[in-house]
């Protein structure tokens with residue numbers, strides 16, 4: 312027997328009444344069979360809903376891990392009534408199961424839980440999704456250098472972003488053919504989302520359109536860098 316505490320990041324129907332579930336914990340990802348949880352009266356059913364945090368008692372069987380008992384710790388309820396929140400949750404879900412591997416689970420687990428709680432409490436789901444994206448990109452080793460010019464280190468006259476070199480670029484080092492010019496406002500937002508700590512998640516929120524534009528930019532960079540599609544962005 313094994314007991315884990317974590318967040319459900321995949322929950323798919325398997326056979327008629329069962330589900331295959333993946334749970335992210337602070338030390339990795341566990342997948343198990345959750346028998347009978349497609350049935351409406353299953354007592355374990357709520358605990359294996361997507362993005363629910365729970366405690367799971369698992370047993371080893373010849374086919375792998377199997378759920379004995381699941382207990383919900385935190386679940387999304389109010390957020391599920393809100394259209395914008397639902398869409399951003401699909402995005403967060405996809406980012407997590409595609410990019411949060413065993414090796415970086417410890418960097419993301421607490422943050423993900425906090426972000427889900429903030430969304431459930433009705434805070435701005437676009438800003439929170441943007442921050443989450445930045446942190447997932449960073450945890451995967453593709454973080455951007457936002458403290459100065461990535462080529463010379465200067466903190467003055469930052470005018471562009473280089474995805475190739477991974478950071479801001481100053482006026483002197485700007486290369487028209489490969490760098491992306493960015494204004495002061497966008498620069499500030501990018502710096503903020505890569506720097507912000509977990510305790511300050513709610514300090515600032517940005518306009519929906521600003522968030523979406525940056526989410527699209529960062530996703531196309533990240534998708535290309537990792538050769539992995541992010542499908543749910545189309546729904547945002």
Ligand SMILES: [Zn+2]
Nearest residue numbers: 460463481484
């Ligand atoms: Zn420079």
